[in-house]
Every structure is written in C-alpha cells, then in structure tokens.
Amino acid sequence: MDAPPTRDRILIATAELFRRQGYAATGLKAVVTGARAPFGSLYHHFPGGKQQLATEVVHASGAYFQALVCAVYDEQPDTAAAVRAVFDGAAETLAATDYEDACPITTVALEVASTDEVLRRATAEVFEAWTAALTERVGDRDRALAVLSALEGAFVLCRATRSTAPMLAAGRMAAAHATSVTVT
Amino acid sequence: MDAPPTRDRILIATAELFRRQGYAATGLKAVVTGARAPFGSLYHHFPGGKQQLATEVVHASGAYFQALVCAVYDEQPDTAAAVRAVFDGAAETLAATDYEDACPITTVALEVASTDEVLRRATAEVFEAWTAALTERVGDRDRALAVLSALEGAFVLCRATRSTAPMLAAGRMAAAHATSVTVT
Numbered sequence: 001m002d003a004p005p006t007r008d009r010i011l012i013a014t015a016e017l018f019r020r021q022g023y024a025a026t027g028l029k030a031v032v033t034g035a036r037a038p039f040g041s042l043y044h045h046f047p048g049g050k051q052q053l054a055t056e057v058v059h060a061s062g063a064y065f066q067a068l069v070c071a072v073y074d075e076q077p078d079t080a081a082a083v084r085a086v087f088d089g090a091a092e093t094l095a096a097t098d099y100e101d102a103c104p105i106t107t108v109a110l111e112v113a114s115t116d117e118v119l120r121r122a123t124a125e126v127f128e129a130w131t132a133a134l135t136e137r138v139g140d141r142d143r144a145l146a147v148l149s150a151l152e153g154a155f156v157l158c159r160a161t162r163s164t165a166p167m168l169a170a171g172r173m174a175a176a177h178a179t180s181v182t183v184t
Numbered sequence: 185m186d187a188p189p190t191r192d193r194i195l196i197a198t199a200e201l202f203r204r205q206g207y208a209a210t211g212l213k214a215v216v217t218g219a220r221a222p223f224g225s226l227y228h229h230f231p232g233g234k235q236q237l238a239t240e241v242v243h244a245s246g247a248y249f250q251a252l253v254c255a256v257y258d259e260q261p262d263t264a265a266a267v268r269a270v271f272d273g274a275a276e277t278l279a280a281t282d283y284e285d286a287c288p289i290t291t292v293a294l295e296v297a298s299t300d301e302v303l304r305r306a307t308a309e310v311f312e313a314w315t316a317a318l319t320e321r322v323g324d325r326d327r328a329l330a331v332l333s334a335l336e337g338a339f340v341l342c343r344a345t346r347s348t349a350p351m352l353a354a355g356r357m358a359a360a361h362a363t364s365v366t367v368t
Contacts, residue, residue: 022295024208100298106340110291111206113343114284123344145341145350146357150330153337156290157329159297160307166329173330173361180360 007045009035014057020100022107023054023119054108055122061104062126066133079138080175083147087171090151091164099162102155138178147174191229193219198241204284206291207238207303238292239306245288246310250317263322264359267331271355274335275348283346286339322362331358 003009013034017026028050032039046053072089076082093101109123127148134144150170157166188196197218201210212234216223230237256273260266277285293307311332318328334354341350 020298022206022208024206025295025299098298107291107294109340109344110294111209114204114282115209120344120346124346127341127344142349142353142356145338145353146334149337149341149350149354150334150357151337152340153333153335154329156293156336156340157311157333160293160304160311162304162308165326166333169326169329170333172326173334173357176361176364177357 006035006037006041010037010042010045010053011057011060014053015061015104018054018057018061018108019102019104023111051116051118054119058105058108058119058122058126062129065104066126066130069130070133073137078179080179082137083175083178084171087151087154087167087174090155091158091167091171094155094158094167095164099159102159103152106152106155143178147178150174190219190221190225194221194226194229194237195241195244198237199245199288202238202241202245202292203286203288207295235300235302238303242289242292242303242306242310246313249288250310250314253314254317257321262363264363266321267359267362268355271335271338271351271358274339275342275351275355278339278342278351279348283343286343287336290336290339327362331362334358 004012010031014026014031017030017034028042029039031053032042042053043049046056048055069086072085073082076085090102105123105126108119109127112119112123114120130148131141131144134148135141138144138147150173154167154170158164187193194215198210198215201214201218212226213223215237216226226237227233230240232239253270256269257266260269274286289307289310292303293311296303296307298304314332315325315328318332319325322328322331334357338351338354342348
C-alpha cells in the first residue's frame with residue numbers, strides 16, 4: 001500500500017497531536033516530524049501556516065467523527081439503542097486507547113474560543129453540523145444539543161479521571177432524554 | 185482596599201489566563217504582567233515553576249467554582265429547580281462575559297490529560313470533589329456524573345458557537361434526569 005500523499009500525512013499527524021495535547025502545545029516541528037515530511041512542504045501545502053492547517057484539520061476531523069458516529073447510530077434498531085451505542089462505543093474507545101481517543105476538536109475549540117475568531121468559527125461549524133445530523137435523528141434541536149453536550153462533557157471527565165463511568169452514566173441519561181415524550 | 189498579596193495576584197492572573205486561553209498558550213511573562221508582579225516573584229512563590237503554579241490554580245479554581253455552584257444550588261427549593269438554576273446561571277454568566285467565563289479547569293484538563301500526569305491528577309481531584317458534592321445533592325453518583333457531564337459539555341458548545349442554547353437544553357435534560365424515579 002502506498003503511503004498517503006504528503007499533504008494528507010500532515011493533516012493526519014496534526015489531528016493526532018491536537019487530539020492528544022491541543023492546539024497551542026503543537027509546534028510545526030512536531031507536525032512535520034509526525035508526518036515524516038520536510039519542513040518546507042508545510043508552507044507549500046498550507047501557505048496560511050498553522051491557522052490554515054488547524055482550520056482544515058478541524059473540518060476534516062469533524063467530518064470523519066460525524067461519519068463514524070452516524071454509522072454507529074444508524075445500525076441500531078431504535079433511538080434509545082442508538083444513543084446508548086454511541087456512548088458505549090465512546091467508552092470502549094477511550095478505555096482501549098488509554099483515554100487519548102476522544103472528541104477530536106474539543107480541546108482546540110476551548111483553546112481558541114476567545115482568542116482566534118477564524119478557528120473558533122471552524123469549530124462552531126463542526127458542532128453545528130453534528131447538531132444538525134443529530135437533530136434529524138432525535139427529532140428536535142434541543143434534544144440534539146443536550147445529547148451532544150452530555151457526550152462532550154463525558155469525554156472531558158473520562159479523560160481527566162481515567163474512568164469510563166462518566167460516559168456510561170451520561171449515555172443512560174442521554175438515551176432516556178432522546179426518547180422522552182415531553183421535553184419540559 | 186489593599187491590593188491582594190503578590191502570591192494571590194499571581195494565582196488570580198493565571199486562573200484568568202487559563203480560563204481564556206488554556207495552559208500551553210499561557211506564558212509566565214503574561215502571568216507576571218497580568219499580576220503586576222516582578223518576574224522573580226514567580227519562582228520565589230512557586231519554586232516548582234509553571235507546573236506547581238498550574239496545580240495550585242486548578243485546585244483553587246476548583247474550590248471556588250464548587251462553592252459558587254453549591255451556593256446557587258442550595259438556595260433552591262427542590263432538586264429540579266436547583267439543577268436548572270445552576271445551568272441557567274451558567275448561561276447568564278456566559279452571555280454576560282462574551283462567552284469567556286465558563287468552567288475554570290476544562291481547557292487545562294483536556295490539554296494535560298495525556299501529557300502531564302501531575303496536572304492530570306489535580307484536575308481529576310477537582311472533578312472528583314465536584315462529583316462528590318453533587319452526589320450528596322442528587323442522591324447517586326451516576327446521576328451526578330451525568331449532570332456534570334452535561335454541564336461541562338454545554339460549556340464547550342456554548343463557547344464555540346457563542347450561544348446559550350446548548351446550556352439551556354442541557355439544563356432541561358439534567359433537571360429531568362436528576363429527579364427521575366429510575367435510572368435505566
């Protein structure tokens with residue numbers, strides 16, 4: 001199998017570093033080392049530098065994660081089972097990856113929310129796309145926002161405490177809420 | 185009124201910078217500038233450098249936030265109203281502070297979860313203390329973890345999208361869950 005082209009290797013290496021340590025801690029030297037790419041290739045492929053690279057990574061990671069979650073969701077027989085499957089799958093992945101593989105954009109989203117408007121908008125567009133995909137599935141936007149909040153927050157607590165208990169507890173709440181008859 | 189002592193000014197300035205931009209982006213120069221303190225005072229008061237400073241800030245911010253949330257919670261007549269009051273209050277604060285004033289430790293928690301075990305433990309201890317305080321109030325630990333996950337995730341979505349809708353939607357879900365008869 002051929003190695004992916006340089007541009008893709010740079011995006012993949014950056015996504016991995018962002019997920020693990022966030023935006024500010026990720027230097028361009030670590031990116032090119034991770035991507036096995038010459039330093040010059042970075043500005044050749046991303047003339048806008050770190051901000052352009054980060055914007056593309058946020059969008060690409062967002063689309064990848066959305067496809068993954070929707071695939072897990074859509075193979076379940078009903079809404080409650082589907083929501084539970086997403087949270088259970090997230091718990092399994094966290095445990096299997098030493099609590100590294102969580103939401104690909106949250107750390108960056110929090111780092112840039114008040115400091116980089118271009119990047120903040122990129123993260124907002126991803127969260128908006130996820131909310132829209134989930135709204136289609138759980139029937140209304142408020143439920144989708146609540147379920148997504150529970151998932152994002154559980155990622156934080158699980159990573160910090162090195163436990164899957166928050167994800168499993170949040171999944172039970174989210175599944176019940178997604179199928180509740182009235183939203184009070 | 186006297187200004188707070190240098191050590192406290194350093195802790196306050198660091199907490200403010202962490203909340204706004206996270207751990208990695210916060211340099212010690214910005215800390216002493218924000219604290220109006222001479223550079224040397226930093227290593228005088230925090231001989232362990234940035235890691236010691238960050239550990240103390242995480243613990244101090246955690247205790248402060250816990251006291252604030254418990255005060256809002258405990259002045260309400262019942263559990264559902266109390267949970268709603270916490271989420272509604274968070275939404276108001278976000279809107280009033282241009283979406284800067286959110287959870288004081290989440291950004292740091294995500295940045296260090298896989299990269300700094302000393303700091304990760306500090307964030308885990310804070311989340312554990314919050315979970316214990318909430319468990320006393322909502323009756324069981326799984327409900328507390330779910331409610332706390334919803335709050336943390338809503339902070340992320342609100343800051344990224346500059347909207348209070350996720351916090352209000354998460355609050356409705358959390359209030360219903362905190363008072364549900366059976367947790368499935």
